[in-house]
Amino acid sequence: MQPIAAPLLQWFDANKRLLPFRQEPSAYHIWVSEIMLQQTRVAAAIPYYERFIAALPDPAALAACEPDALRKLWQGLGYYNRVNNMQKAARIVCEQYGGDLPADYDALRSLPGIGDYTAGAVASIAFGIPVPAVDGNVLRVFARLYNDDADVMAPATKKAFTVRVLDQMPKATPGPYNEALMELGALVCIPGTPHCEECPLADLCRGYAAGRADQLPVKPAPKAKGKVPVTVALIESEQGLLLQRRPARGLLAGLWQPAAWEKALTRDELTAALAGIGVQAALDEPLPPAKHVFTHKIWELGGWKGTAPACALPDGYVWAAPEDLAEVYPVPNAFGAYVKAK
DNA sequence: CACGCGTGGGG
DNA sequence: TCCCCAAGCGT
Structure with a gap:
């Protein structure tokens, strides 16, 4: 494979988006943005990023934030364990690194919520350390570039692709190189039907040459999602809406929701369940059926x-x-059919 | 290694 | 309408 860095970086200079976390790319800003962008579209993350940085401008503020207030800042963004881990990491940063993220890949990688990708992104973008940052964009770009049919979801494939990414890296500008690969994946080498006619790497791309870029990358067939019945009790008293806190671990951990049971209950059974927590409810009106699709199950x-x-x-x-x-109370959008907590 | 873990936008 | 997902991590 010919070197890709020169045309890639030239394209990036001319085409990169002006994103809020590119305005003042401190390590903290890059870190917060990278955590938010995990499995999340840029457009969805931007308003959360602005609000989060305004409320919690540095690791010390994040470390000290009350848990419900922290989850409220994350409400609607999903994968809520990300923000719990980020607070754990912020406390370690304050206790062990004087309140600033360490400029060291292994130290970053050891922090809660920071895996191979995020450690590489922060190290290279914020600190200029020449390490790869291989996300879904980069896997897609390289699968097409090398016309590689390997299952990109397999850890072994990610390892092999990481070697190629590092081989191609210009060691003086690792941050722009990593960002450029992701930006190319987000804007040109997109999933499904890529925009090969405007790609700066088209001349080098083996998938394009073979006429099968649109068939890459290869991923395993998705698994069927299980359906789970959820019975909700939307109960108002003169003091407000009845909420319960979800368990501290697992799905939507620690968030608040209207009283609900993960099973199908009749009206009488629901009345009895509420009486079990001391609530003498009159159930007047059935809620309209609603569906909420998670990554792995359907409510x-x-x-x-x-x-x-x-x-x-x-x-x-x-x-x-x-x-x-x-x-005050962070409520997940899974209940959006019945509750608007924003 | 496989699985659990959210959400809303686009084709 | 439905199905694809999007800058992954922890266990």
Whole structure:
């Protein structure tokens, strides 16, 4: 394979987007943006990034943030464990590195939530350290460039591609090189039907030469998602909406939701379940059926809307007034059919 | 290595 | 409408 760096970097200079985290690319800014961008589109992450940096401008502020306030900043972005890990990492940064991210790949890689990709991105983009940052974009670009049919989801393939990425890297400008590969993947070498006619690497691309760039990269067939019934009780008292906190681990960990059970309950069973937490509810109106598709399962939501007298609640339950629902309690968008918490 | 873990936009 | 996903990480 001929060197790709020169045409790639020239294209990047002329075509890179002016993204907020490229304005003042401190290590903290790059870190926050890279965590947000994991499995997330740039357009979706930008407003979250702006708000997050304004509220928590440095690792010390992140380390000290109250958990519910932190999750509220992340509400709607998904993969909530990312922000929990980021706070753990911020505390380590404050305790062990004086409040600044370490300019060292292995030290970055050891922090919670920072894997091979993010360590490489922060090290190369923020610190100019010549290490690769291989994400889904880079895997797609290289699968096409080398006309390689290997399953890009397999860890072994990622390792082999990482060697090629490092071989091609101009050691003086690792950050722009890594960013340029990702930007090319995001703008030109896109999934499905790539824009090969405007690609700066088309002359070198073996997949293009073979006329099969649109068939790459190869990924395994997706697995079927299981369907899970969820019965929701949307209960209002004069003190607000009944919310419960989800378990600290697993799906939507630690977030708040209207009282709900991951099984199909009849109206009478739901009334009894609510009585079990001290809530004497009148269930007046069925909720419209709704569906929420996660990466690995599908919630089939239903239930009842009703009212109840305000009462004392067990730990992990609250009556949430409208302003607290909007500003205090992070509620996942999985319940968006019934609750608007933004 | 395989799986759990969110969400909203585009074809 | 449905299906594809998008700058991955932890276990």
